[in-house]
Amino acid sequence: MRPAAGTDAADIASMIRARCDWMERRGLESWREAVDDLAGQAGSGSMWVLETERRIVGCTTVMAQAPPKDWTPEEAAEPSLYLFTTVTDPVYREHGPGTLIALWAVDRAARQGRKWVRRGCFHPELVKYYATQGFALVKEQERSAGHLYLLARRAERIDLGRLGVTTDTD
Numbered sequence: 001m002r003p004a005a006g007t008d009a010a011d012i013a014s015m016i017r018a019r020c021d022w023m024e025r026r027g028l029e030s031w032r033e034a035v036d037d038l039a040g041q042a043g044s045g046s047m048w049v050l051e052t053e054r055r056i057v058g059c060t061t062v063m064a065q066a067p068p069k070d071w072t073p074e075e076a077a078e079p080s081l082y083l084f085t086t087v088t089d090p091v092y093r094e095h096g097p098g099t100l101i102a103l104w105a106v107d108r109a110a111r112q113g114r115k116w117v118r119r120g121c122f123h124p125e126l127v128k129y130y131a132t133q134g135f136a137l138v139k140e141q142e143r144s145a146g147h148l149y150l151l152a153r154r155a156e157r158i159d160l161g162r163l164g165v166t167t168d169t170d
Contacts, residue, residue: 001050001104004059006043011056013039015089022090028123031087038085050088050097050104058097060086062105070120070141070150080116081109081155100163102133102153109155117153122146 004012013035020030031038041047041061050058061084066076083105088097105117119135121127127137127149135151142148 001048001101003045004042004047004049008049008056009039009042012042012047012049012059015056015059016087018089018091019087031085038087041085048101048104050101052092052095056089057092057095058086058088058101060084060101060105062108064114066118067120069143070148071118078116079112079114080118080152081105081112081114083117083119086119098129099133102130102135103158103163104160106134106153106155107158107160110157114155116155118151120148120150122148124149127151 016031016035016038020032020035023030024032038059042049042059044061046063047059047061049056063082063084064080066080066082068076083102086098086101088101102117109115109117117135118138119130121130122145130151131137133153135153138150138152140147140149
């Protein structure tokens, strides 16, 4: 895992388009209209990429501030990391890049002295998937974009080297 650079935007966009193709073939909604906006977050300081053999196989946006509508002031006061727009290349699906990104975030939060990693999604299938990564459903909210599921996992140190993940850290 390393911070995304502005020069990664084209490769990130290509990877996101591959995920969109995969989703659309399965009748799922994709981010096709938002690809350029998502890839444009490269170089912002908040996007990180998972890379293997010099190929970007995943990305996620990591923030230290809670989205104001998602968490109560008390929850937002707890030191946490928030994951947004995690996308992985479907070609590498069997290697679990989404799980590697999630575990990296859990370890990073612990190393920074934070208590939680939190994330949200709009699809119940993702809630089930994130549960396999140790995230628990905390609450649900109705939004104009749809039904929002909010999840959290307690931060803890994880031996990422054992999983083959090396990181560029702050």
